[in-house]
Amino acid sequence: MSYFSSKFLSLWRSKKSQVVLFSSTAIALYGYDQGMMSMINTNLNYLGTMGIEYNSPIVGVIVSVYYLGCALGAVIFSKVADRWGRKKAIFACLTMASLGNAIMFIAGLRGMKGALAVMILGRVVMGLGVGGIDSVIPIYSAELASDEARGRALAQEFQMNIFGLNMAFAINLLATRALGKRSQWAWRVPIIVMQAYPLVLLAVIGRLPESPRWLIYHGKEDKARLAFEDILGSGGGEEGEGEGDAKFEELRQSHEQEADKHVSYLDMFTPGHPQFHPTIITIMVQVNQALTGYGAVSVYGPQIFELLGFSVWTAEDLTMANYVSYFILMTIAWLLIDAMGRRKLLLGGSVVLTSCFLLLGLFAGLAMHSGSLHVYQPLVAIFGTVALFIATGAFGIGWLSTVWLVPTEIFPTTARAQAAAVSVIIWGFANFAITFLTPVMFTYLTHYIFIVFAVTNAIGGVWTYFYLPESGNRSFEDNVEFFEEAAKQGSWRVNRVKDGRWKSMPYNGVLLDGSREAHEQEPLLQRVEDQMP
Template sequence: MFQWLKNKQTQVVLFSSTAIALYGYDQGMMSLINTNYNYLSTMGISEEDPMVGIIVSVYYLGCAIGAILASKFADLKGRRPGVFVCVAMAALGNLIMFCAGWGIPEGALATMLVGRIVMGLGVGGLDAVVPVYTSELAEDDARGTALAQEFQANILGLNMAFIINIAVTHTMGKYHEWAWRTPIVCMQIFPILLVSGATLLPETPRWLVLHGKDDKAKKSIARVFGQEVVDDRLNELQEAHEQEEKDGMINQALTGYGAVSVYGPQIFELLGFETTKAELITMGNYLFYLGMMTFAWILIDRKGRRFLLVRGATWLAISFAVLCVLGGLAMNKDRFNIPLLATGIPGIIVLYFATAIFGIGWLVPPWLVPTEIFPSSARAQGSAISVVVWGLANFAVTLLTPILFNNLDYWLFLIFAATNTVAGVTTYLYCPESGTRTFEENQDFFKTAADEGSWNVLRVDKGKFRGLPEKQDDEEGNGQDQQNGKNNDEREPLLARSG
């Protein structure tokens, strides 16, 4: 019954999914902790204090620094050791947060800030290393599917945290200390699961070849892909390495969905719902988020990264513009005698729709593209650059969101509509399609762009990288990649093909 668990690629997906779930758990964890009165009292702040946003946002500064350190470590010591060091750091930071205010009440705020930063170091490192680790162990035409499946676990982590938050908050009340400490300490389940599965996973063959460990690379290939393909895959990796020796993540933050994830209940309150209903509607939104992520891993290798990003940004811009109108009507309902259902129900529908669009179009591709366009020798560091930009952008978004809530109210949605427009335009112009191409083929875009003196995707190599590689039929009617003749017809989810 559980025979599929013995498959190495399945184990890689499950391990990486658990690691990525840490990020989602933190978002769901802080959303209701921010409104717990005992927590606010322990930290010595009020609910409207800008320090609420600072506590949330310093985590992203830690993520930026952690991405840099972890990527360097992963390039030197290996992808797998890098993952485990980051897990240990995230667990330590979580425990520091859990202990904030115990023993030294006057140091609670400082302890919480330190815990948030240390946890950010670990999670930021995971965000940089795990996508690289997964992409180097996945088939070229299934990298997106694999990472999308893992990011669905990210949303599962968010849901777990929010459900735990809801349960303890409604059981103990917003004045109870354990209503905010319990969700924090429950995060330790993830490091325990990761350490338990540590011995089952190999290092990536690409990293081993890069460091001249061909014998170990053979063993890794055999464990993941099977003994029968060892020689062919090793030769491919060696040739790719020899060729390498010869030769925007900010947009995801601009979508504004980081604010929706962390401050979901406050957004529904802005649409006119009282606190308890807003929290329950938020929980429903997160569960819907989890379900809609299925479409992400179904579509990402079929339609491509660029297709999802551009269309996602377009619909998010429209959604936030509509939410701005609905928010304005909700805040002026007494003045114009507008019933709550007239703004609340459409608001729920639109925000749920925006959640689905973000999950399908913008959650996974910004993490995936950097792992596909950098050469092996710089892949972890290239991924880290993206996480650094993402971390700094999210630091600004989560820091400013509560301040802007208090000062701009529903006009905040209009800002997100504008930033999504910027994200969509820049992606359309400058983001090449990297899906289903080999790592080496994706390097052609940058070589050609440098030769032609333009980074506009529409112009480079006559727009060759605007979409997925076209297929042509061979004599037997099988779908073939026009670029390299590789059979590109099967695009089942990774778990289905490797089971």
């Protein structure tokens, strides 16, 4: 067997690699839905089957009701994840997503009555599953990742999100070009192809380990010890049993300290409770992400390029190119997120997004009034396209994975599942509002919609600068300490807590006060290259 073949087999057998691949593929479900609906919304047979007009607000309702399902699914499946385990919750989420997808596919098939109601039902059911996935997968991944590689792992997973978006839009584009916008199969085929994701994942989930943290926190210590040995020793190395015992003892001691600290949803929203402050941060990062406007850009990409003056076909081709660029640029996110930290990426993303949306507002306005202003419209459209491509990259690098990572890092284990659920709930409601209002704003605000998003991006950046602590390269326990110190200080301003210690990341396991991290420094999911002999 060759040198490279042996490395590949070692990585393929590694539970660490399998978890990353599984989690990434599961997250791709969310991206697939965005890419899938963006062209379905303009299919004439789809609109006729649903009994709605091209510019009807019902188009936005069908898209956005999915996010309400996501919010409810986050609550349901986070409870399942806490009570019955991360793996069982993920299995249930995938089953629900598969069912919802099947319901969407049959809406209006062979003259079935009530097509609109069936489609909305399918969107809600699929949202239940995907919302559950979005709440449980980041927890599962973070609980198995090392402190210095949590960001990289989640950013790689969200790059697969963009892969799903690309795949869906490409299938949509090919089906539409081959069959035409009046064909029902041009919109049904992209829907049913999505079934590949949950079915494949359901087939392989049995090979994955349960979270040792969850096992310890539920008194299953023997299984937790075996899970550690399985995770740490499956890559062909010799570290399994000894390192597994060390990690087991570390987490067992952590559990003993937190065992009597149950946290309810009511506690999280009660001012003065220790988890109230991190809950508000979780809410705000999701609200600010929604207000970047990029959820609307993802779903209504072709319409934006049409605003810049492009024909329908050219707008669809440019949307596909923008998504491909999005996927490629996400590589920068997982290279930088653990090197620069969460705050710097978010702040940099806000600056670029604000600038690009201001430019988009200008260029779209010039394109719409090019005749009266005597402006060369094709040149203006090109400038607008460049601005939109840059905005896409800025969102992917700065605002996509970071806001999902922060809630998994700033809560104790007893509140982490609830925190992930709150994160998805806020994401669901915020994106429901944005995707519901976007078609209306396109109709009544036209190019001024970009000015609105420029302002909201600036607001999000200012809030991040003052109130978001840097959670990268720190243990869960050290991030919890920030909130304890903030309570003692009586201020939520990051620069006022311990002289701004949480404004930046510590490096090489050394904190700013010179001490070393005390907990969770040994990796469970190491970088791929660390597993190579």
